[in-house]
Amino acid sequence: MPGNSEVDALTHETYRRAGFTGSFEFGVRPALLVVDFCRGFTDPACPLGSDTTAEVERTRVLLDVARARSTFVVFTTIAYDEGARATTTWLRKVPSLGELTVGSPWVDIDVRLGRLDHEPVVAKHGASAFFGTPLQALLVAARIDTVLVMGATTSGCVRASVVDAVQYGFPTFVVTDCCADRSAGPHDANLFDMTAKYADPLTSEEVVSHLQRLPETALR
Amino acid sequence: MPGNSEVDALTHETYRRAGFTGSFEFGVRPALLVVDFCRGFTDPACPLGSDTTAEVERTRVLLDVARARSTFVVFTTIAYDEGARATTTWLRKVPSLGELTVGSPWVDIDVRLGRLDHEPVVAKHGASAFFGTPLQALLVAARIDTVLVMGATTSGCVRASVVDAVQYGFPTFVVTDCCADRSAGPHDANLFDMTAKYADPLTSEEVVSHLQRLPETALR
């Protein structure tokens, strides 16, 4: 459980008594949901970005294993056209999101992830990968039974996507060492919340191990 | 009411007794929702297209009046990237939708409509303008109180968008002479259903008249 040094024993005991005690089974048709590892968040030259090199590199390792197993992979980015940028409510609160315009290099998926043409990119206007996007329809169409979430930022779009993934009915896992944030405090606090309430934590090594054990019949 | 010659008197009487008797007020912050007047549907050279010249031209007249009044205008198109095209369930039923790929000229809004850069285009994967898109968020952000729907096809994406517009809470109007379909029977039948159950019918002339009467304070 993350934030061991910061979430006190009382909180752990409170959560246990409140019944936050279950967990999910890892299914046979997982999807890797890579949230907002677009250049706007992975390149420190963008105001929204930070150094996510370690998390991007671990995600690439995971993606390569997944690709070898024909596991479903989907990316998200944030992109506004001129009209949407002028209108969207969230941008009044976070004006720097207005950098993420359609056609800008900031919206491109980080090349270090080696995205393949057949891996869909879902462009969103909000924090959640599901909000105002066809993501859930893609996951249903691909008969996904397990969603693995990683990306940036832990305390923003990853958290929002994890909450929606379980709400939409998917057993949900957060890949802890593939989630990046610009600040350690919110990163830890949100890993605590997510793993207490919405998703089971897995390291990228554990995910690799799960993927390698998938039955052949589950592959497309 | 459309299809006068085809919907018999008994059906009209049945609907009256069932309580389909209400109507909407035209508000002070309308939005024009132009559904799928992209080239794939307005150019007969595309398998999905048909001759929509008259409806596109009437829509352009309406758009020009709306633009002069700073009325909110939003377009939809359908566009799949390679991954989405291979996955989306609807395309198994209607394979020709696979023509509508990101970057293809078929997904461009028909130039005869003179779209301005600040008018958002919402790219969708389904029939409804609202499904898997940020449309409702844009309409809320713009404080829209009236949705005017037009486009193609009457029996497909217009119908689906009208049903969603009223479900999402907007007083909804269908602009009858700006809706195009590839077949007369489904066109008439769907105008009947929409105006009986979900939306009030208006001609483009009536919409122009409404727009010209909007109070100055409603303009942005």
Place this chain on the structure above:
Amino acid sequence: MPGNSEVDALTHETYRRAGFTGSFEFGVRPALLVVDFCRGFTDPACPLGSDTTAEVERTRVLLDVARARSTFVVFTTIAYDEGARATTTWLRKVPSLGELTVGSPWVDIDVRLGRLDHEPVVAKHGASAFFGTPLQALLVAARIDTVLVMGATTSGCVRASVVDAVQYGFPTFVVTDCCADRSAGPHDANLFDMTAKYADPLTSEEVVSHLQRLPETALR
């Protein structure tokens, strides 16, 4: 208005050329989605109701086969509390929907269907079974790969639910002889639209045959 005898050969040819040529595979985890067979629609004493005896009885036969196979069954109804009734936009258009209040007998599922306690009922405010309800989350949680839609009315809530079912990613079938409407013209026209664009048609007999062939491993 369309219908077997009325949709002319030209329309069929137009649709064929437009590419409406695909179909779905019947999967191994189907769900029966019974739309609005609540008393408000199945009892002619309610303004919204009509005589749906034949369709309700055929649906009951289908349900009993499904229950013997542990197939997932879900019902919808429409129900407004006092606040929602006063607010919901759709009721301005169709005031008679205001009869469907929480606690009223009209919102109860028709007893002739013999609903079992473990079969969820989804209460909705709109036309679609999916709109403003947790239906898609239930279907995903139950790992449904095929949605079978029936109920009332064909031209209203069944049509809206079928459009959403395929949008949400489910291979969708409409059970033609289990769909009821208060008028023949709209019934026929909407079966034509649905089966042309969104769902494959099956009779209840064909569904029974499919259910009986399901592999044992698909049962829960």
Place this chain on the structure above:
Amino acid sequence: MPGNSEVDALTHETYRRAGFTGSFEFGVRPALLVVDFCRGFTDPACPLGSDTTAEVERTRVLLDVARARSTFVVFTTIAYDEGARATTTWLRKVPSLGELTVGSPWVDIDVRLGRLDHEPVVAKHGASAFFGTPLQALLVAARIDTVLVMGATTSGCVRASVVDAVQYGFPTFVVTDCCADRSAGPHDANLFDMTAKYADPLTSEEVVSHLQRLPETALR
């Protein structure tokens, strides 16, 4: 874990540079969204509950001012029927949510809030007040331009509802002293996240002051 005393100066500076610098205007048609102040969360006798007396009492003061001004008020609760309880994915992670069954006293809105019959209650299956509910349709129908969120728990359903409120397009405010949580660490951390990224913070006193300044023309 963050909190006034705990979010370090570095995090604040990081967020400022990232462009989290905007804020919302308080509109003329606010809604009070009271999240999960049902007995299951406000009565310590329920495993999910904790002592929320202070927050419930402050919310009641706010509600009484709002009622005198005819401000829109909506409540949420969580309630599963037997079928939904057996199916819903989230309950595998948090089994204690299964206490919240339709008809159980835990799903009733806390009587100390004095809910009036015309104030809608939205029953949900997930964390967000918007997920699988008709909430956004009610807010649009009531032409709401400002959403004020309060309730329980800060780190769970309040956070999820705030994220969705801004995603759905509403200028969003979190009423800080009307949000309750079972643990102080997550409460503080989530108020930090929400107010940094999604909503502006207001105390209940500040909300009262805003409500009292609303123009008469905004009242229904």
